[in-house]
Amino acid sequence: xxxxxxxxxxxxxxxxxxxxxxxSSGLTPSGVGTKALGLGGxxxxxxxxxxxxxxxxxxxxxQTKSEVNFSFMVLNPRPKFxxxxxxxxxxxxxxxxxxxxxxxxxxxxxxxxxPSFSGFLKFPELNGFITGLAFFIPYRSSxxxxxxxxxxxxxxxxxxxGIDHKGDLTVLDFHPSVARQxxxxxxxxxxxxxxxxxxxxxRKVDLVPSDFPxxxxxxxxxNFPVDNNFEGDGWGVGANIGLLYKASPKFQIGVSVRSxxxxxxxxxxxLTVYLPNDSLTASxxxxxxxxxxxHLRGYTLSSSFDSETKLKLPADLxxxxxxxxxxxxxxxxxxxxxxxxxxxxxxxxxxxxxxxxGKEITEYTVPFEWKDATRFSLGLQYMPHKSLALxxxxxxxxxxxxxxxxxxxxxxxxxxxxYTLGVGYKGESFELGYSYEFSGYKEKFLKPTAGVxxxxxxxxPGRYENSTHTSYFTFTYxx
Amino acid sequence: MKRKIVLPIFLxxxxxxxxxxxxxxxxxxxxxxxxxxIFEISIDTAFTLINNVLGDxxxxxxxxxxxxxxxxGVSKNYKYPVLILLHGFKENGSSYDHYYRIKTIADQMIxxxxxxxxxxxxxxxxxxxxxxxxxxxxxxxxxxxxxKYEDYITRELMHKTLYNFGTGIPGVNVKVNEKESIYVNITxxxxxxxxxxxxxxxxxxxxxxxxxxxxxxxxxxxxxTITVTWIDTVTTISDSVxxxxxxxxxxxxxxxxxxxxxxxxxxxxxxxxxxxxAPLDFDSLLNLVPAFLHRNKIDSFPxxxxxxDLNNLDSLSSLFFAMAVAFSPHNPSSTNxxxxxxxxxxxxxxxxxxxxxxxxxxxxxxxxxxxxxKTRILNISSSDxxxxxxxxYIDCGDPGxxxxxxxxxxxxxxxxxxxxxxxxxxxxxxxxxxxxLENSFIYDRLREVLKFHSDHFxxx
Numbered sequence: 001x002x003x004x005x006x007x008x009x010x011x012x013x014x015x016x017x018x019x020x021x022x023x024s025s026g027l028t029p030s031g032v033g034t035k036a037l038g039l040g041g042x043x044x045x046x047x048x049x050x051x052x053x054x055x056x057x058x059x060x061x062x063q064t065k066s067e068v069n070f071s072f073m074v075l076n077p078r079p080k081f082x083x084x085x086x087x088x089x090x091x092x093x094x095x096x097x098x099x100x101x102x103x104x105x106x107x108x109x110x111x112x113x114x115p116s117f118s119g120f121l122k123f124p125e126l127n128g129f130i131t132g133l134a135f136f137i138p139y140r141s142s143x144x145x146x147x148x149x150x151x152x153x154x155x156x157x158x159x160x161x162g163i164d165h166k167g168d169l170t171v172l173d174f175h176p177s178v179a180r181q182x183x184x185x186x187x188x189x190x191x192x193x194x195x196x197x198x199x200x201x202x203r204k205v206d207l208v209p210s211d212f213p214x215x216x217x218x219x220x221x222x223n224f225p226v227d228n229n230f231e232g233d234g235w236g237v238g239a240n241i242g243l244l245y246k247a248s249p250k251f252q253i254g255v256s257v258r259s260x261x262x263x264x265x266x267x268x269x270x271l272t273v274y275l276p277n278d279s280l281t282a283s284x285x286x287x288x289x290x291x292x293x294x295h296l297r298g299y300t301l302s303s304s305f306d307s308e309t310k311l312k313l314p315a316d317l318x319x320x321x322x323x324x325x326x327x328x329x330x331x332x333x334x335x336x337x338x339x340x341x342x343x344x345x346x347x348x349x350x351x352x353x354x355x356x357x358g359k360e361i362t363e364y365t366v367p368f369e370w371k372d373a374t375r376f377s378l379g380l381q382y383m384p385h386k387s388l389a390l391x392x393x394x395x396x397x398x399x400x401x402x403x404x405x406x407x408x409x410x411x412x413x414x415x416x417x418x419y420t421l422g423v424g425y426k427g428e429s430f431e432l433g434y435s436y437e438f439s440g441y442k443e444k445f446l447k448p449t450a451g452v453x454x455x456x457x458x459x460x461p462g463r464y465e466n467s468t469h470t471s472y473f474t475f476t477y478x479x
Numbered sequence: 480m481k482r483k484i485v486l487p488i489f490l491x492x493x494x495x496x497x498x499x500x501x502x503x504x505x506x507x508x509x510x511x512x513x514x515x516x517i518f519e520i521s522i523d524t525a526f527t528l529i530n531n532v533l534g535d536x537x538x539x540x541x542x543x544x545x546x547x548x549x550x551x552g553v554s555k556n557y558k559y560p561v562l563i564l565l566h567g568f569k570e571n572g573s574s575y576d577h578y579y580r581i582k583t584i585a586d587q588m589i590x591x592x593x594x595x596x597x598x599x600x601x602x603x604x605x606x607x608x609x610x611x612x613x614x615x616x617x618x619x620x621x622x623x624x625x626x627k628y629e630d631y632i633t634r635e636l637m638h639k640t641l642y643n644f645g646t647g648i649p650g651v652n653v654k655v656n657e658k659e660s661i662y663v664n665i666t667x668x669x670x671x672x673x674x675x676x677x678x679x680x681x682x683x684x685x686x687x688x689x690x691x692x693x694x695x696x697x698x699x700x701x702x703x704t705i706t707v708t709w710i711d712t713v714t715t716i717s718d719s720v721x722x723x724x725x726x727x728x729x730x731x732x733x734x735x736x737x738x739x740x741x742x743x744x745x746x747x748x749x750x751x752x753x754x755x756x757a758p759l760d761f762d763s764l765l766n767l768v769p770a771f772l773h774r775n776k777i778d779s780f781p782x783x784x785x786x787x788d789l790n791n792l793d794s795l796s797s798l799f800f801a802m803a804v805a806f807s808p809h810n811p812s813s814t815n816x817x818x819x820x821x822x823x824x825x826x827x828x829x830x831x832x833x834x835x836x837x838x839x840x841x842x843x844x845x846x847x848x849x850x851x852x853k854t855r856i857l858n859i860s861s862s863d864x865x866x867x868x869x870x871x872y873i874d875c876g877d878p879g880x881x882x883x884x885x886x887x888x889x890x891x892x893x894x895x896x897x898x899x900x901x902x903x904x905x906x907x908x909x910x911x912x913x914x915x916l917e918n919s920f921i922y923d924r925l926r927e928v929l930k931f932h933s934d935h936f937x938x939x
Contacts, residue, residue, distance in 0.1 A: 087910035090877075095910060095923055106504040146506060152587060153580030153922070209912060218578050219922030222913055280577045453912045 034433030038422020039379025040393020042332035044320030056242035057190030060179035128181035139171035151220030157298035166203035167409030198263035207454035232267020305352025340400035391422035413464035414442035513547030546596035560936035565734025572603030594933035608801035613737025624808035759890035784835035803829035874905035876915030
């Protein structure tokens with residue numbers, strides 16, 4: 001009894017502390033639910049808690065009671081990026097354009113919490129029918145970097161922004177679900193609807209060739225750096241369905257499908273051109289091209305306009321099994337395919353004006369060209385006592401991001417190996433859970449490609465290193 | 480009892496797992512760059528340029544970069560090494576400051592320790608058609624035509640500025656921006672003209688063990704007129720080497736030609752020379768003659784040869800006329816006007832080395848070949864080892880506008896082994912949309928040049 005009180009006290013302290021530190025950053029979470037993450041995400045074949053609404057809604061049908069749940073995830077991403085953004089025709093001749101090359105950079109470090117909650121009502125008399133609502137955050141990624149400053153000698157009067165690269169994506173999922181048993185409790189089917197709200201900030205540097213006539217387009221003013229910043233939000237709807245079949249008390253299998261989803265984001269895109277300052281060159285260009293000469297005064301030109309884009313989130317198809325060789329031991333295995341190939345690009349449709357040329361802008365594209373990725377997960381649960389569960393897991397998650405679009409905005413730099421530990425305590429009317437995950441990313445050194453122009457750069461070459469630490473807490477009350 | 484142990488362990492582990500990796504990391508601070516300074520010096524009358532027949536200005540300004548730590552008016556404990564940086568075609572002494580950000584680059588590289596502190600002197604050698612090639616443009620009797628730019632560099636400029644800023648003599652007052660005065664000392668008011676072994680003056684150092692060396696100084700004794708005196712001085716080898724190794728000369732384009740010519744004319748004054756995108760093989764220039772004729776529509780209408788508008792020349796035509804001014808002033812006593820172009824009302828002018836049909840005129844062309852660096856180096860006697868210690872750096876863009884890349888390759892391949900061993904050749908490329916033209920990457924090449932010279936300067 002005393003032990004339980006201490007654990008509850010400890011838990012409540014964290015509930016109070018963590019929201020104070022709450023920020024919006026982190027990697028895309030590995031999933032939701034203490035139990036599921038403690039098993040390395042191998043949960044589709046077990047799916048026996050509230051997080052089944054995310055992994056496999058059919059599992060909800062085997063809940064024995066109604067319940068409410070509150071959880072939160074604490075993320076600590078630890079990325080490092082050492083830029084090598086150089087341009088050349090021949091390998092030995094590399095020229096810089098302003099990136100802080102060969103210096104290990106860190107984003108703005110933050111510790112983040114992602115809350116989730118759910119409530120489900122159980123109707124045992126209706127063949128285990130259960131319905132309810134869950135809220136969770138399936139996608140969360142935020143990195144703010146200081147990677148760029150105009151070349152020495154550019155002499156811009158107005159300092160280039162400190163945070164010059166930012167990728168910030170939050171997707172909130174309001175997820176009503178239903179599930180029911182069939183075949184005398186051997187089979188269950190479940191379905192859910194995803195009502196998702198997305199927020200996206202995308203900020204990066206675009207390099208535009210300067211308009212100074214030769215030979216006045218000398219280094220370091222051959223390119224204008226443009227601060228390109230989009231901020232927008234929007235909604236989308238999708239669904240997931242699942243099946244769970246209990247072949248025997250020692251074996252069960254689950255299959256789930258999550259539909260692709262398109263978030264229609266509306267917002268504002270702002271372009272700010274930082275101009276160089278060179279009054280002598282300006283005076284020489286003035287008779288030839290007065291407009292170009294005006295671009296040598298060191299100020300900024302800015303334009304802001306409405307912009308819309310569609311963020312196409314992937315479908316997910318997964319199958320998992322749970323094997324219980326002993327009453328206190330469970331082994332779970334999952335394989336799932338995420339169709340990231342749906343994220344080909346972000347195409348912004350807009351009506352604005354180029355701040356430099358005054359020409360009309362109708363669209364702008366940021367290429368992604370991500371690839372489908374298949375994840376493998378393995379989990380193990382041991383119960384030394386009927387109230388206590390110890391869990392461990394592993395997963396292997398390849399990156400969907402190809403080299404040609406790899407940037408630190410969304411830090412999917414390399415194959416991810418995840419190792420998890422978890423613990424759960426079950427009381428008469430409540431459950432507590434905790435899990436910890438360490439994800440190590442395979443180090444990636446992306447070399448610059450010969451022949452790429454600064455204005456057509458789609459990736460940021462350099463050395464990518466990353467790891468994440470994730471803690472997940474859950475409190476469930478059953479009634 | 481069991482719980483009393485398990486619970487603290489559990490909590491400690493939990494805290495560690497939650498907070499592991501939470502520490503806030505800081506990005507490296509921006510490097511603090513110590514600031515040097517660029518000083519503009521006005522030379523009201525350059526006596527090596529006065530009376531030039533083209534009427535080019537004989538008053539010139541030059542810029543001097545003084546490194547961080549340089550203290551005005553203080554006798555220095557050591558001399559800063561000096562790099563003379565000659566500008567490119569259609570540029571002037573301020574180009575390295577305005578276009579290529581020499582101060583920013585040097586400040587940064589000195590602060591980061593990539594190069595040692597040095598003074599950089601940037602004289603003005605601009606001429607009527609875009610460049611003087613920093614050579615003495617004279618008639619056959621050595622009387623002045625467009626200006627004695629090589630003498631201007633090696634006599635007037637070095638004397639008036641380098642030594643003044645470097646060490647100096649009390650009482651010499653150099654005006655800086657006409658506001659500040661720098662009082663300095665001169666301990667070496669001479670220019671080394673030649674250095675030979677004391678026991679055998681036909682040989683150059685290194686000499687036999689125990690031998691001394693004989694330094695032949697060229698001394699300027701007055702500032703308002705040029706009086707040259709030859710002095711033989713005996714000194715130690717180490718002094719000589721220190722003196723030489725702390726002087727470098729560099730240039731781009733027409734300044735690159737001038738730098739290499741001056742360094743090879745004064746091999747024991749300069750320890751290192753660098754050449755950026757310069758004409759190094761005049762034979763290759765003949766390949767550009769058809770383009771010259773075409774751009775001036777002479778290939779279709781040969782009679783237009785003498786009707787070229789000298790006030791509206793394209794860059795290639797300017798290059799040919801600037802070279803003609805430097806290398807082939809028209810002999811006033813000559814009555815052959817086949818390739819003559821009048822430049823002054825009094826009838827003075829230059830000869831091009833080819834006629835309206837593009838045929839080479841050998842009498843003129845030979846004058847150019849006399850100035851051709853490849854020819855000059857090939858003509859150096861094999862017994863003359865004076866260039867043995869000169870470190871040479873040559874680079875060129877690929878593609879270069881005027882075929883300088885092939886000229887650099889040809890020049891390099893023709894070098895005698897003893898010189899080639901001390902020569903570094905770099906051919907560099909740009910990137911798509913920004914090709915390595917004549918001056919498109921000088922901003923970047925300057926870093927290489929400064930590193931090259933710094934590596935060969937004697938560390939203080």
